[in-house]
Amino acid sequence: MRTLNVALGDRAYPIHIGRGLLDNASLILPHLKKPRVAIVTNEVVGPLYLARLRTALSNAGVSSTAVSLPDGEAHKDWQTLNLIFDALLGDRCERSTTLVALGGGVVGDMAGFAASAYQRGMPFIQVPTTLLSQVDSSVGGKTAINHPLGKNMIGAFYQPQLVLADTATLDTLPDQELKAGLAEVIKYGLIRDYAFFVWLEANIEKLLARDHDALVFAIERSCANKAEVVARDETEQGERALLNLGHTFGHAIEAGLGYGEWLHGEAVAAGAMMAAELSCRLGWISAAEVERIERIHRRAGLPVKGPALPVEQYLALMAGDKKVEDGRLRLILLRGIGRAVIHADAARADIGAAIAARCA
Amino acid sequence: MRTLNVALGDRAYPIHIGRGLLDNASLILPHLKKPRVAIVTNEVVGPLYLARLRTALSNAGVSSTAVSLPDGEAHKDWQTLNLIFDALLGDRCERSTTLVALGGGVVGDMAGFAASAYQRGMPFIQVPTTLLSQVDSSVGGKTAINHPLGKNMIGAFYQPQLVLADTATLDTLPDQELKAGLAEVIKYGLIRDYAFFVWLEANIEKLLARDHDALVFAIERSCANKAEVVARDETEQGERALLNLGHTFGHAIEAGLGYGEWLHGEAVAAGAMMAAELSCRLGWISAAEVERIERIHRRAGLPVKGPALPVEQYLALMAGDKKVEDGRLRLILLRGIGRAVIHADAARADIGAAIAARCA
Numbered sequence: 018m019r020t021l022n023v024a025l026g027d028r029a030y031p032i033h034i035g036r037g038l039l040d041n042a043s044l045i046l047p048h049l050k051k052p053r054v055a056i057v058t059n060e061v062v063g064p065l066y067l068a069r070l071r072t073a074l075s076n077a078g079v080s081s082t083a084v085s086l087p088d089g090e091a092h093k094d095w096q097t098l099n100l101i102f103d104a105l106l107g108d109r110c111e112r113s114t115t116l117v118a119l120g121g122g123v124v125g126d127m128a129g130f131a132a133s134a135y136q137r138g139m140p141f142i143q144v145p146t147t148l149l150s151q152v153d154s155s156v157g158g159k160t161a162i163n164h165p166l167g168k169n170m171i172g173a174f175y176q177p178q179l180v181l182a183d184t185a186t187l188d189t190l191p192d193q194e195l196k197a198g199l200a201e202v203i204k205y206g207l208i209r210d211y212a213f214f215v216w217l218e219a220n221i222e223k224l225l226a227r228d229h230d231a232l233v234f235a236i237e238r239s240c241a242n243k244a245e246v247v248a249r250d251e252t253e254q255g256e257r258a259l260l261n262l263g264h265t266f267g268h269a270i271e272a273g274l275g276y277g278e279w280l281h282g283e284a285v286a287a288g289a290m291m292a293a294e295l296s297c298r299l300g301w302i303s304a305a306e307v308e309r310i311e312r313i314h315r316r317a318g319l320p321v322k323g324p325a326l327p328v329e330q331y332l333a334l335m336a337g338d339k340k341v342e343d344g345r346l347r348l349i350l351l352r353g354i355g356r357a358v359i360h361a362d363a364a365r366a367d368i369g370a371a372i373a374a375r376c377a
Numbered sequence: 378m379r380t381l382n383v384a385l386g387d388r389a390y391p392i393h394i395g396r397g398l399l400d401n402a403s404l405i406l407p408h409l410k411k412p413r414v415a416i417v418t419n420e421v422v423g424p425l426y427l428a429r430l431r432t433a434l435s436n437a438g439v440s441s442t443a444v445s446l447p448d449g450e451a452h453k454d455w456q457t458l459n460l461i462f463d464a465l466l467g468d469r470c471e472r473s474t475t476l477v478a479l480g481g482g483v484v485g486d487m488a489g490f491a492a493s494a495y496q497r498g499m500p501f502i503q504v505p506t507t508l509l510s511q512v513d514s515s516v517g518g519k520t521a522i523n524h525p526l527g528k529n530m531i532g533a534f535y536q537p538q539l540v541l542a543d544t545a546t547l548d549t550l551p552d553q554e555l556k557a558g559l560a561e562v563i564k565y566g567l568i569r570d571y572a573f574f575v576w577l578e579a580n581i582e583k584l585l586a587r588d589h590d591a592l593v594f595a596i597e598r599s600c601a602n603k604a605e606v607v608a609r610d611e612t613e614q615g616e617r618a619l620l621n622l623g624h625t626f627g628h629a630i631e632a633g634l635g636y637g638e639w640l641h642g643e644a645v646a647a648g649a650m651m652a653a654e655l656s657c658r659l660g661w662i663s664a665a666e667v668e669r670i671e672r673i674h675r676r677a678g679l680p681v682k683g684p685a686l687p688v689e690q691y692l693a694l695m696a697g698d699k700k701v702e703d704g705r706l707r708l709i710l711l712r713g714i715g716r717a718v719i720h721a722d723a724a725r726a727d728i729g730a731a732i733a734a735r736c737a
Contacts, residue, residue, distance in 0.1 A: 099455065102530070106524055106526040106530060107526070130494075134490075134531045136699045137520075138612070164462055170462070172497045173497055174497055337469060341469070
């Protein structure tokens with residue numbers, strides 16, 4: 018087992034990464050206020066792992082209830098969130114009950130937001146079961162639901178007590194989701210870790226083959242990068258925005274097609290290519306670098322172009338992004354592989370041209 | 378104008394109290410990140426004060442949009458909250474836009490929760506227009522909506538940038554709402570300020586007659602009490618719970634009758650009498666003190682008994698309160714006038730007897 022720490026003062030918490038952690042309730046126990054948890058999972062993950070987690074907890078003297086949500090980004094809305102509140106109130110869960118998110122990014126985002134709001138805040142623990150949530154969404158305290166007019170528009174910064182990434186849960190992850198998770202892994206290389214990018218170029222096939230040591234290394238390196246950034250800028254006043262490379266373009270793809278049509282990681286991959294394309298057009302990276310970025314995405318089985326939506330629709334959807342300030346879009350662009358910057362001055366025409374060049 | 382400070386470190390903020398502050402945009406200006414606000418009001422307060430506030434802001438170069446909610450506690454739900462999100466997203470409000478709550482406790486609670494969650498947090502300002510919100514709900518950062526199974530069950534601790542209590546807005550407050558506000562004023566005397574209680578005994582008729590100086594004094598003294606408690610215990614780990622005197626009983630009344638049947642302050646008054654009754658039964662205060670507490674409530678035109686719901690229903694509704702821990706109800710009781718304590722060991726039979734003695 019590997020352990021990292023997210024250094025956030027009195028909100029600091031550990032990330033444990035390793036095989037079979039789900040059955041080890043002693044990792045969870047020290048983080049509970051009371052021996053009582055409510056587990057939020059979904060209809061896909063629940064049948065695979067819920068009973069094991071509950072048994073482990075029960076053997077350790079922890080009582081648990083569970084609520085299962087419908088699967089997928091299309092359900093990341095208030096109606097589904099309310100299923101969590103209904104269950105918590107129906108079971109008389111208290112402020113001192115701990116909420117446990119068992120599932121991927123959607124489950125974690127919704128359970129985290131529910132925990133932040135239930136009785137104005139209850140403790141919660143992330144048990145991410147997808148690569149994407151293990152390397153990204155379970156760490157850092159961003160929680161949210163979608164609104165028809167924009168992704169992740171309603172939420173909270175709310176840190177978990179603990180992240181427990183059991184790599185054995187990746188054994189059952191569909192290939193398409195494994196690949197989608199790699200989009201966020203590659204992102205860390207692109208924005209701030211050139212050495213990791215080079216490692217990925219050498220090892221991407223191992224990750225696709227689910228080589229355990231390679232996966233643990235990639236997850237740990239990703240989480241270490243994220244934890245460093247989050248510790249310095251918890252609420253995204255500055256540097257944390259770099260983690261959004263590809264996300265403003267990607268959110269437009271997800272909203273434009275309807276949530277759930279593309280996986281989040283797939284949209285981020287296409288979005289990262291648009292950001293690389295624009296960076297190249299601005300003269301910040303070379304065509305050879307764009308080609309290198311495209312190659313790693315292709316090898317990971319990820320899209321390198323967005324869907325064929327009108328460029329105007331992309332631009333309109335992006336204009337509603339959270340990263341708009343004074344009407345100006347703050348994009349994350351590249352000054353090199355491993356060196357992302359925030360850029361608020363890209364001309365609309367240049368952004369549109371980059372999108373046009375990178376959509377099908 | 379009187380100014381208090383809520384001492385919360387980097388979340389500290391001023392409370393300005395005085396006549397005509399609504400027209401003085403220079404009080405708001407220093408607290409805006411950008412010269413843009415979204416005003417949340419309701420169908421009753423909006424026609425009275427919205428145009429004045431918007432004109433004042435506009436003259437100061439601040440652009441504003443507004444959204445009007447239906448009036449009343451019955452609408453303190455997700456559906457109404459979503460009207461705020463729809464408006465904010467429809468108007469492309471940014472994270473740096475400031476949300477202004479113009480109205481009573483319901484508007485403030487909902488606007489505050491919306492501000493906490495919109496794009497994971499936007500700044501907000503409270504402009505309370507009822508006595509209850511000026512002395513209580515606008516200060517301290519508790520925001521929430523109701524759930525069918527419990528009041529204020531979904532929300533956030535989220536502090537405003539500024540509270541602007543324009544006492545002139547009380548001119549248009551219906552008598553019943555003025556009286557309801559007095560319940561929270563009396564509460565401060567009961568829980569921690571005996572001298573203020575004595576002042577209230579001497580001046581309650583002045584408050585009912587809307588004597589301006591008396592109102593300003595009562596509002597300032599109430600806010601000073603609340604600000605002190607909140608500064609010491611922002612998220613209610615301990616002492617802050619004392620502010621809930623009468624509220625656990627009161628929430629049962631509000632939920633039992635259906636939200637909006639009784640005003641919140643009316644339910645709190647009846648709840649405070651139940652707490653006094655129980656304190657007396659425990660031998661902590663004398664019958665003469667209960668009588669004295671009853672008298673001030675009666676003079677304020679407030680109910681001194683709860684509605685005729687079955688005692689079992691009261692107890693069932695109270696068992697779902699946020700202040701339940703390990704299945705034990707943590708009640709706020711009195712060891713004297715001006716001295717409240719948290720008590721988790723009251724026997725169910727004693728609680729039931731106190732309710733029975735104090736419901737119609």
